[in-house]
Amino acid sequence: MAITLYHNGQVFLGARGSEPEFAEAFIVDGDTILFVGTEADACEAAAARTDAASAETHAGAETHAGAETRAGTVVEVDLGGRLVLPGFVDGHAHILGTGEALARVPLTDARDLKEIQSRLAAARAADPHAERILGRGWLFDSVPGGAPTAAMIDEVVADVPVYLDANDYHSCWVNSAALREMGIDRSTPNPVGGEIERDANGDATGMLFETAAGEFAWNHLDDINDAASEDEALDRVFAAYLEAGVTSAVDMGLNEVDLAAFDRALNRHNGELPINVIAHWRINNAGDRERNLSQVDRAIDLAAAGRPSGLRVAGIKCIIDGTIDACTAAMSEPYTNGRNSGPIWPLADLEPVVVAADAAGLQIALHAIGDEAIDIAISALETAARVNGDKPRRHRIEHLEYAAPGTAERLAELGITASMQPVHTDAAIRDNWNELLGAERSARGFAWPEYEDAGALLAFSTDTPTAPHEALPNLYIATTRKSALDPSCAANEPELAVSLGNAVLHATRDAAIAAGEGDRRGELRAGFAADFAVVEDNPFALGVEALREGRVSMTVVGGQVVHGG
Numbered sequence: 001m002a003i004t005l006y007h008n009g010q011v012f013l014g015a016r017g018s019e020p021e022f023a024e025a026f027i028v029d030g031d032t033i034l035f036v037g038t039e040a041d042a043c044e045a046a047a048a049r050t051d052a053a054s055a056e057t058h059a060g061a062e063t064h065a066g067a068e069t070r071a072g073t074v075v076e077v078d079l080g081g082r083l084v085l086p087g088f089v090d091g092h093a094h095i096l097g098t099g100e101a102l103a104r105v106p107l108t109d110a111r112d113l114k115e116i117q118s119r120l121a122a123a124r125a126a127d128p129h130a131e132r133i134l135g136r137g138w139l140f141d142s143v144p145g146g147a148p149t150a151a152m153i154d155e156v157v158a159d160v161p162v163y164l165d166a167n168d169y170h171s172c173w174v175n176s177a178a179l180r181e182m183g184i185d186r187s188t189p190n191p192v193g194g195e196i197e198r199d200a201n202g203d204a205t206g207m208l209f210e211t212a213a214g215e216f217a218w219n220h221l222d223d224i225n226d227a228a229s230e231d232e233a234l235d236r237v238f239a240a241y242l243e244a245g246v247t248s249a250v251d252m253g254l255n256e257v258d259l260a261a262f263d264r265a266l267n268r269h270n271g272e273l274p275i276n277v278i279a280h281w282r283i284n285n286a287g288d289r290e291r292n293l294s295q296v297d298r299a300i301d302l303a304a305a306g307r308p309s310g311l312r313v314a315g316i317k318c319i320i321d322g323t324i325d326a327c328t329a330a331m332s333e334p335y336t337n338g339r340n341s342g343p344i345w346p347l348a349d350l351e352p353v354v355v356a357a358d359a360a361g362l363q364i365a366l367h368a369i370g371d372e373a374i375d376i377a378i379s380a381l382e383t384a385a386r387v388n389g390d391k392p393r394r395h396r397i398e399h400l401e402y403a404a405p406g407t408a409e410r411l412a413e414l415g416i417t418a419s420m421q422p423v424h425t426d427a428a429i430r431d432n433w434n435e436l437l438g439a440e441r442s443a444r445g446f447a448w449p450e451y452e453d454a455g456a457l458l459a460f461s462t463d464t465p466t467a468p469h470e471a472l473p474n475l476y477i478a479t480t481r482k483s484a485l486d487p488s489c490a491a492n493e494p495e496l497a498v499s500l501g502n503a504v505l506h507a508t509r510d511a512a513i514a515a516g517e518g519d520r521r522g523e524l525r526a527g528f529a530a531d532f533a534v535v536e537d538n539p540f541a542l543g544v545e546a547l548r549e550g551r552v553s554m555t556v557v558g559g560q561v562v563h564g565g
């Protein structure tokens with residue numbers, strides 16, 4: 001059987017302090033890494049592994065990448081000095097939603113209304129038969145007065161409905177045809193927890209906030225979505241992930257629609273997904289203990305049932321609060337504008353769910369962005385440990401954007417993972433966040449070094465589609481606190497950046513450990529899965545600026561080259 005010797009590379013092994021460590025070569029046997037080490041040792045190990053005939057071939061250096069493989073041979077791949085990283089593990093993502101978003105008109109880097117309008121006009125011209133136009137990722141900062149209107153879209157596209165998701169996925173901006181399609185008029189009441197914005201005359205402006213975006217725009221789009229378009233979306237996101245060097249991802253909020261789409265993908269791909277997927281089942285607070293616990297039972301069944309390789313339901317996810325930009329994250333002290341929000345899951349509702357999931361051996365992931373919500377999350381996990389007693393558990397808190405001093409130490413002591421998204425502190429989208437928290441609190445936003453210093457497990461991810469899914473720009477923000485979208489923006493709290501070596505570890509090894517995959521993935525080590533990414537421009541050599549638009553030239557999953565070469 002042929003083995004593959006990848007050599008003449010800079011193979012990332014880890015970091016001691018902030019000093020990264022590298023090997024030169026490694027050997028892949030089937031789907032597993034067989035050996036990692038120096039060029040000479042790897043050649044020796046490859047020779048020892050094969051029969052005498054193949055060892056001679058290798059000594060003569062006659063084989064090259066793409067050479068015919070035959071029994072007992074060594075296939076050599078010359079990495080040309082390039083950097084090899086473990087395949088990225090996107091520790092918190094919404095996979096199907098990302099696939100759908102990737103087909104929408106990208107608007108995040110459109111920094112004024114003219115640019116947004118010209119992209120919508122171009123999309124209409126490019127597909128004159130489209131029944132509607134969908135866009136994503138626009139920023140309030142890019143619209144005059146931060147006040148988008150249906151008329152602004154109508155100026156360029158009036159004949160078909162247009163739906164534009166805001167960058168934070170907490171609101172949707174639509175045109176007049178979309179308002180008509182959804183049946184929204186003067187008499188339509190606001191849903192609980194949301195607002196159909198109206199002008200002085202009482203007419204809808206075209207902005208749908210919070211649950212109004214969900215119940216009108218997104219439910220409507222889901223209703224007209226069919227399985228075929230979901231299948232296309234999943235294949236689109238798999239391809240995009242592989243192009244970005246991402247070989248595993250945690251679906252943080254699986255529901256029945258996602259599950260059915262993944263099951264169809266497993267059929268389509270011969271029982272194996274193109275990337276390794278770990279999932280947390282989304283539990284919504286129904287405000288009723290029994291209805292909440294029945295959702296946990298569904299997660300327990302899914303986790304126990306297992307699935308063909310490539311999709312594992314690991315646990316549950318609860319969303320304890322909202323976001324700082326929308327003033328819906330639960331803070332112990334009000335925002336600078338005087339507003340505040342209570343938690344979506346008060347402790348009394350959350351505790352029974354967390355205790356039941358912990359008792360069943362599920363992993364628990366709790367979205368908590370404000371310090372009040374974080375306190376509730378930690379308290380519920382403490383209760384579960386007390387009630388269910390000592391046993392191995394690896395629970396996690398998602399986002400931790402503003403955590404009170406001392407939080408990192410509590411997480412370290414309780415063995416709770418800090419799951420954080422550098423891309424959510426991209427300097428181009430921090431102004432509103434800073435203003436709402438004020439100087440003192442914003443100075444401790446996204447305080448990654450606190451978790452490193454306390455010894456808590458810190459796992460990085462992108463939370464795509466609320467932010468770009470690419471791994472290298474995410475590391476750019478982690479190491480600079482600048483913007484991957486707009487390089488002219490000044491860094492926020494540059495002293496809270498992490499070293500490049502540690503940033504890579506948090507996005508690979510630590511994200512794998514957090515997902516319960518640390519014994520097989522996230523490191524380039526003998527016995528681990530042969531999942532890795534070859535990086536085109538080496539940031540360790542060229543500096544971290546190379547990460548901003550960094551490209552991955554080859555991605556390998558389970559020993560198979562699945563992108564580039």
Ligand SMILES: [Zn+2]
Nearest residue numbers: 092093252463
């Ligand atoms: Zn999320």
